[in-house]
Amino acid sequence: MPKTKKRGRIIIDREICKGCLLCVSVCPMELIKVSNDTNDKGYYPAEFMELNSEDPKCTGCCACATICPDIAIEVYRD
Ligand code: SF4
Numbered sequence: 001m002p003k004t005k006k007r008g009r010i011i012i013d014r015e016i017c018k019g020c021l022l023c024v025s026v027c028p029m030e031l032i033k034v035s036n037d038t039n040d041k042g043y044y045p046a047e048f049m050e051l052n053s054e055d056p057k058c059t060g061c062c063a064c065a066t067i068c069p070d071i072a073i074e075v076y077r078d
């Protein structure tokens, strides 16, 4: 049976995010960056860079969601 590539995607709740950027530092694929715009609380939230990617690299490893102190990240695996 052919090995299928693990695919994942995340959703970051930008209004819950406090911009600590721990998720940015742990993503092994470097898929999270700081947003250019502030949220309603005035923080620059984290942003997932693969929303419309043709060749997604997120593996759904959950490192970002696990380290987030504010539970602002949901991980989905396809
Ligand atoms: S689930 Fe893993 S690969 Fe995907 S964005 Fe989070 S840390 Fe990066």
Ligand code: SF4
Pocket: 012, 016, 017, 018, 019, 020, 021, 022, 023, 024, 045, 046, 067, 068, 069, 070, 071, 072, 073
């Ligand atoms: S770890 Fe959570 S609170 Fe910190 S920047 Fe990432 S999503 Fe925002």
